[in-house]
Amino acid sequence: MWKKLRTHPVLLGSLLPILLVAVWEIMSRAGIIPAYQLPAPSAILSTILAYVQDGSLQDHILLTVYRLFVGFVIGTIAAILLGTLVGYSELAERIFDPLMQAFRSIPSLAWVPLFILWMGIGESSKVTLIAVGVFFPVYLNIVDGIRGVDRKLIEVGRMYGLDGVALVRRIILPASLPSFLTGLRSGLGLGWMFVVAAEIMGASQGLGYLLILGQNTYAPDVIIASIFLFALLGKLTDWVLKLIQKRSLHWQDTALAK
Amino acid sequence: MTVRVQSLGRCFGEKQVLQGVDFSVGQGEIVSLLGTSGCGKSTVLRALAGLDKEYEGSITIELGQRIGFIFQEPRLLPWKTVLANTTFGLKGDKRLNEEKARRYLELVGLKEAEKLYPRELSGGMAQRVAIARALVTEPDILLLDEPFSALDAFTKMQLQELLLKIWGEIRTTIVLVTHDIDEALYLSDRVLLLQGKPSTLAKDLKIALSRPRSRGSASLGKWKEDLLNLLEGKDTAYDYSLVTEVGQKA
Numbered sequence: 001m002w003k004k005l006r007t008h009p010v011l012l013g014s015l016l017p018i019l020l021v022a023v024w025e026i027m028s029r030a031g032i033i034p035a036y037q038l039p040a041p042s043a044i045l046s047t048i049l050a051y052v053q054d055g056s057l058q059d060h061i062l063l064t065v066y067r068l069f070v071g072f073v074i075g076t077i078a079a080i081l082l083g084t085l086v087g088y089s090e091l092a093e094r095i096f097d098p099l100m101q102a103f104r105s106i107p108s109l110a111w112v113p114l115f116i117l118w119m120g121i122g123e124s125s126k127v128t129l130i131a132v133g134v135f136f137p138v139y140l141n142i143v144d145g146i147r148g149v150d151r152k153l154i155e156v157g158r159m160y161g162l163d164g165v166a167l168v169r170r171i172i173l174p175a176s177l178p179s180f181l182t183g184l185r186s187g188l189g190l191g192w193m194f195v196v197a198a199e200i201m202g203a204s205q206g207l208g209y210l211l212i213l214g215q216n217t218y219a220p221d222v223i224i225a226s227i228f229l230f231a232l233l234g235k236l237t238d239w240v241l242k243l244i245q246k247r248s249l250h251w252q253d254t255a256l257a258k
Numbered sequence: 259m260t261v262r263v264q265s266l267g268r269c270f271g272e273k274q275v276l277q278g279v280d281f282s283v284g285q286g287e288i289v290s291l292l293g294t295s296g297c298g299k300s301t302v303l304r305a306l307a308g309l310d311k312e313y314e315g316s317i318t319i320e321l322g323q324r325i326g327f328i329f330q331e332p333r334l335l336p337w338k339t340v341l342a343n344t345t346f347g348l349k350g351d352k353r354l355n356e357e358k359a360r361r362y363l364e365l366v367g368l369k370e371a372e373k374l375y376p377r378e379l380s381g382g383m384a385q386r387v388a389i390a391r392a393l394v395t396e397p398d399i400l401l402l403d404e405p406f407s408a409l410d411a412f413t414k415m416q417l418q419e420l421l422l423k424i425w426g427e428i429r430t431t432i433v434l435v436t437h438d439i440d441e442a443l444y445l446s447d448r449v450l451l452l453q454g455k456p457s458t459l460a461k462d463l464k465i466a467l468s469r470p471r472s473r474g475s476a477s478l479g480k481w482k483e484d485l486l487n488l489l490e491g492k493d494t495a496y497d498y499s500l501v502t503e504v505g506q507k508a
């Protein structure tokens with residue numbers, strides 16, 4: 001029994017969380033932790049269930065995921081276009097990179113007031129904010145990836161008569177795919193951060209709105225429920241990307257590849 | 259002349275590696291470049307291939323000649339299978355290309371390996387894939403940089419025969435860099451010897467032996483002795499009757 005526990009990674013890793021939740025539940029019930037600050041796990045679970053039953057949780061989740069998705073796609077496409085150009089052409093690098101570096105040093109949340117001023121607090125300002133957040137990690141990783149492509153492989157391409165777009169498509173992009181996927185994953189992580197920020201700045205629906213709702217109605221169970229859901233969804237989407245990464249990089253000869 | 263090289267030189271920073279190298283290669287000729295490690299053989303080949311443009315002097319290659327290059331390392335694309343690596347240089351119909359690539363993979367003894375990825379290959383297997391990838395495009399000029407040095411003696415012999423067979427069929431012009439004197443003597447019409455600091459073309463030797471040659475023959479042995487003496491810098495021992503000096507037409 002102990003041996004099985006020790007060798008099974010999921011079992012071993014879930015030991016501590018289960019213990020913590022149990023202690024938390026007991027302490028809440030015993031009244032050691034006041035419920036108006038930190039309700040018991042069972043209370044939070046029933047809050048979630050209540051939202052599920054009246055059908056509103058699904059709507060909140062869908063809207064949040066939808067915003068994230070649109071912003072993620074826009075940010076990624078922009079990053080691919082600009083990143084490929086800057087990574088490949090030295091001229092483009094000299095033109096764009098200083099500007100990009102300058103923009104990068106602006107903490108992205110500082111854009112919020114400007115976006116609201118320009119676009120109001122509707123969907124477009126939210127999506128723009130998320131796209132900006134996703135853009136930079138993806139962009140930087142693409143540029144790095146392309147810069148890091150082995151010169152020897154590029155020479156192989158040249159020997160077989162490739163240049164320009166064909167060289168990018170057949171050698172440079174596949175060779176920089178690992179770095180691109182790393183960028184996507186960190187972009188997604190930032191995307192989740194920015195979707196929270198975007199929804200906090202004013203929304204009438206979405207998980208971020210639930211956070212604010214919980215704050216305004218003194219309902220810590222709602223806040224913790226949406227924090228939990230953010231964590232769950234974040235992990236889930238990252239897992240999907242990780243799976244894609246593993247699938248498309250199976251050719252890699254790295255210590256982790258099996 | 260298919261390839262003409264005139265007073266080729268190359269500097270890396272302060273270091274002059276090559277100086278005043280002159281030679282030409284005729285259509286269908288097999289020419290070996292011989293010299294000690296680090297003397298600039300790969301540098302000559304890279305300049306010929308157009309991969310290095312910062313040389314001095316001039317290189318002229320007859321118009322419309324397609325060049326194939328086998329690098330000193332395999333340089334396979336790690337995201338492609340052996341088969342896809344082999345068809346990399348081919349254009350047109352995918353199925354025909356794959357059929358052709360399979361034929362060449364069989365010729366280099368890798369029929370079973372077509373689905374493997376480069377990380378699953380041994381060094382010699384990878385090099386053989388690289389050889390197949392270059393041969394399958396049937397180039398007019400084939401530049402080879404120590405293509406067989408990672409292989410065992412037997413496989414090496416087989417591939418040398420394969421090279422000669424393809425040469426016999428399509429009369430590819432071949433420039434071969436090698437460390438292996440036996441290989442140079444067995445394969446080439448001429449052996450170019452790079453020597454000195456910076457390297458210059460010390461000798462341009464015509465190997466006036468008919469093909470097929472026998473590997474163990476006395477005349478090849480004589481040649482080998484002469485070449486070894488030359489490499490050691492002993493000019494005296496070698497047999498001038500067998501040799502055409504630099505610049506002279508063979």
Ligand SMILES: Nc1ncnc2c1ncn2[C@@H]1O[C@H](COP(=O)(O)OP(=O)(O)OP(=O)(O)O)[C@@H](O)[C@H]1O
Nearest residue numbers: 270275293294295296297298299300301302330437
């Ligand atoms: N990109 C480079 N930058 C600086 N020096 C270089 C570069 N390429 C080659 N050299 C130098 O040029 C010289 C010749 O190199 P080259 O690769 O042509 O040697 P080689 O004759 O092919 O040797 P080997 O038989 O070991 O392959 C070496 O001294 C090397 O240090």
Ligand SMILES: [Mg+2]
Nearest residue numbers: 299300330403
């Ligand atoms: Mg070399």
